Amino acid sequence: MTTVSLGMPRLPGAGVPDVRLPADRPATGGLVDRFGRVATDLRVSLTDRCNLRCTYCMPAEGLPTLPKDSVMTREEIARLVGIATRDLGVRQVRFTGGEPLLRRDLVEIVRDCAALPARPELSLTTNAVGLDSRAAALREAGLDRVNVSLDTLDPDTFATMARRPFLARTLAGIDAAAQQFDLVKINAVLVRGVNLDHAAELLGWCLERGFELRFIEQMPLDADHAWDRAAMVTAAEVREQLGTRFALEPDEEPRDGAPAERFVVRDGRGERLGRVGIIASVTEPFCDDCRRTRLTAEGGVRDCLFAHTETDLLGPLRAGADDSVLADLWRAAMWAKQAGHGMSDTGAGTDLDSSGFTQPERTMSAIGG
Numbered sequence: 001m002t003t004v005s006l007g008m009p010r011l012p013g014a015g016v017p018d019v020r021l022p023a024d025r026p027a028t029g030g031l032v033d034r035f036g037r038v039a040t041d042l043r044v045s046l047t048d049r050c051n052l053r054c055t056y057c058m059p060a061e062g063l064p065t066l067p068k069d070s071v072m073t074r075e076e077i078a079r080l081v082g083i084a085t086r087d088l089g090v091r092q093v094r095f096t097g098g099e100p101l102l103r104r105d106l107v108e109i110v111r112d113c114a115a116l117p118a119r120p121e122l123s124l125t126t127n128a129v130g131l132d133s134r135a136a137a138l139r140e141a142g143l144d145r146v147n148v149s150l151d152t153l154d155p156d157t158f159a160t161m162a163r164r165p166f167l168a169r170t171l172a173g174i175d176a177a178a179q180q181f182d183l184v185k186i187n188a189v190l191v192r193g194v195n196l197d198h199a200a201e202l203l204g205w206c207l208e209r210g211f212e213l214r215f216i217e218q219m220p221l222d223a224d225h226a227w228d229r230a231a232m233v234t235a236a237e238v239r240e241q242l243g244t245r246f247a248l249e250p251d252e253e254p255r256d257g258a259p260a261e262r263f264v265v266r267d268g269r270g271e272r273l274g275r276v277g278i279i280a281s282v283t284e285p286f287c288d289d290c291r292r293t294r295l296t297a298e299g300g301v302r303d304c305l306f307a308h309t310e311t312d313l314l315g316p317l318r319a320g321a322d323d324s325v326l327a328d329l330w331r332a333a334m335w336a337k338q339a340g341h342g343m344s345d346t347g348a349g350t351d352l353d354s355s356g357f358t359q360p361e362r363t364m365s366a367i368g369g
Contacts, residue, residue, distance in 0.1 A: 015319025019328040025335050030089035031293055033303070033337040039293035042090045044077060046109065047098040047297050052127055053163035056189055056218050060163055071297045072314060074105045078112035080295060080313060080326070085118040087327045090293070093120040098297070101130050107137045114142025123147060125187070128173025129166050135176040146177045147185040152195045153205055161194060178209065185212045190233040199238060200245040207265060207274045214260050214277040235280035242276065251275060257291040287340035301330055303337035
């Protein structure tokens with residue numbers, strides 16, 4: 001018999017908040033906000049640790065990691081994902097990090113969530129280092145698809161950007177994923193003067209293998225707070241780079257809340273080759289149709305990737321809060337979501353303060369992608 005720890009009961013008031021939903025909030029069970037958006041896509045960070053040191057995310061020496069006892073356990077993750085899917089209307093769950101493959105119990109976490117009564121679509125964002133030995137087990141456990149970060153096919157450039165010479169290991173992981181999953185997505189960040197001119201080659205490589213490539217604008221979530229708007233490669237520049245080899249046209253399928261704007265890719269003869277997506281969080285934000293909610297590895301709800309506040313669920317859970325209390329804490333957190341992240345396209349300028357945006361203290365690795 002399998003036992004699941006749900007937290008020891010405590011006396012009333014011992015760490016369990018008295019949650020009162022705002023009076024003007026609609027009487028709905030979902031994660032609705034004041035602007036009518038409903039979050040149905042949950043990103044769950046499993047760890048803040050990573051085995052790469054990508055220049056746009058972490059410093060070369062890395063970052064201090066969370067104490068083990070402050071990170072959600074397998075049982076706590078399953079319980080919170082269960083609340084999200086059963087009570088809050090979440091339909092998609094993506095496991096992120098840091099690097100989620102560093103969780104030794106990743107397969108068990110996936111299996112637990114796949115066995116939930118309101119089973120969500122389950123995906124994983126990973127750098128694929130080590131995925132070759134775990135892809136089959138993850139698929140068997142119930143994982144539906146994989147997103148892999150890959151910024152270049154050149155070993156030297158990869159080593160420069162990731163500060164680790166692991167391209168071969170990443171490609172081995174991608175090959176293993178392609179054997180197990182019907183859909184593999186590739187995520188790429190372009191950095192001016194480093195891999196900008198690799199864009200068309202990377203797209204061609206993905207199209208040949210049936211992968212869907214997503215180019216992501218570099219976001220101000222780096223540990224050094226050295227993000228520079230003028231140096232960032234914009235979505236418009238990505239389209240220009242791809243246009244040197246391919247023809248892009250708007251996708252016929254609706255975007256439907258997805259972060260990526262998708263394009264049909266054709267060759268010079270007009271033959272359809274596949275699709276490509278561009279996630280332009282900075283210059284072409286999609287906040288008005290955002291459907292995402294996030295859990296940090298410490299069990300904190302973030303209503304936006306760029307939020308400055310979090311709502312703790314793990315503390316109340318460990319203090320004995322029941323599912324209804326945790327669900328209402330989550331609902332209240334999402335009701336407070338702002339209309340947008342406050343970041344606007346500032347042209348050639350580098351000062352985001354003029355747009356009312358302040359970079360969060362937490363980095364991407366600490367938040368979860």
